[in-house]
Amino acid sequence: MMQSRAMPVKPGRIEEIGYLRGFGVLAVIAIHTTGYFTEISEFNYLVLANLWIDVFSQFAVPLFILISGFVLARNYPEDYSLKKFYIKRVRSIIPQYLIFSILYTAFNNWAVMQNSSFGTNVSLLLKNVWNAEASYHLWFFAIIIQFYLLFPVIMKLYNLFKQSGRAELLVVLFLIVQTLFMVGIHTFYLSGIKLNFIGFLFYFVLGVYTADHFAPLKRGLKGQTLFLFTMSLILTIGSSFFIIIGLTTGYRFSSIPAYFLIGSELVYPVFRVITFLFLFNMAQNLIKKRKTLLAKMINRFGEYSFGIYLIHIFFNQSAIKMLRNRQIGFDDWIFYPIVLGVTLILSYLSVRLISFFPFSYYLLGSQTNKRTAK
Known part of the structure; x- marks a missing residue:
């Protein structure tokens, strides 16, 4: 265990992180909008467009995990107080998780809860809190809590490899472990396992490694935007290849054999x-144009990303219900931009408004008169 000999280092602010969080939360909303292509009965261009957007946008959670590793490694590089570390982590995530578990349990089960006993409702709530099942997007909290608990161990292991000049080896080892795990969950042997943080180990330690080598990595990326964008598009199409085969040969998305997905996990x-x-690279370009409307919007989305992540399902599900009541459903092209726009705008405005209230940090992670980094 680490002993307290020094306060955590307060390094300079990395402006790109705010923009990356903005990209991440936009991708989350895109996933929770385009994902309804799975409800379309026949394969068509609408399915294909939403599938490609969905596959590309799946970078969101891995990116947030990488950012967590990066930020924690910069703030707590060596010796620090474990007590203070865990108190700050609890404060930054547990109140918000508990509050939204209660709200989403009520939102998703209100009709049933009205006709159930108090004890039954409490049992339902406790089950949802323990299993992170109050809403489908809260699974992220189970993963990030596991990483917070393991962070001191991961850093000890990283520093041990670093001292012997083998930090890159640890990154590669975690990549192998993560890949084997992700392949394994599509087989009989690991299906249903709950240690989902293993599927993100590589991204977390990559964040730690990036924090340790940030300056040279940043210099080496200049002028690569077009090449990286092209590669991302190619890999989006390649990663969805077997899913498309499944959809075009009669499978519904939910019934595509698990082994179809193993190739994608390797990529x-x-x-x-x-x-x-x-x-x-895009974040660096936006920093250079920080006064433009697009740069300001992405930066603001990043600033409120935690709150938007928490609250957006309320607006997402309400928009879907409203459209379906007006006979606009998953088969309609107009459905997806409307749901995306309504969810994004109302989520941002609501988080922005709530941030002016006292103690809003404990609800959404943001407070206008006293900003506290996640």
Whole structure:
């Protein structure tokens, strides 16, 4: 265990991180909008367009995991107080998780809860909190909590490899472990396993490694935007190849054999890293044009990304219900941009408004009069 000998280092702010968070939360909303292509009964161009957007946007959670590793490694590089570290981590995530678990449990089960006993409703809530099942997007909290708990161990291991000049070896080992795990969950042997953080180990330690080598990595990426964008597009199409085969040969998305996805799992780590690099270059370009409307919007989305992530499902599901009541459904092209736009705009505006209230940090991670980094 690490002993407290020094306060955490307060390094300079990395402006690109805000833009990357903005890209990440936009991708999350895209996933939760385009994902309804799985409900379309026949394969067509609408399915294909949404599939490609969905496959590309899946970088979102890996990116947030990488950012967490990066930020924690910069703030807590060596010796620090474990007590203070864990208190700050609990404060930054547990109140928000508990509050939204309660809200989403009620939102998704209100009709049933009205006709159930108090004890039954409490049991449902406790089950949702323990299993991160109050809403389908809260699974992220289970993963990030596991990484917070393991961070001191991961850093000890990383520093051990670093001291012997083998930090890159640890990154590669975690890549192998993650890939084997992700392939394994599509087989009989690992299906249903709950240690989902293993599927993101590589991204987290890559964030730690990036924090340790940030300056040279940043210099080496200049002028690569077009190449990285092209590679991301190629890998998007390649990663969806077997899914398209499944959809065009009569399978529904939910019934495509798991072994169809193994090839994609082998490609995903390289695909995600290339996408991260592309987005980092995009962030650098936006910093140079920070006064433009697009740059300001992405930066603001990044600033409120945690709150938007938490709250957006309320607006996403409400928009879908509203459209379907008006006979606009998953088979309609107009359905997807409307749901995306409504979800994004109302999520941002609501988080922005709530941030003016006292103690809003404990609800959405943002407070206008006193900003606290996640």
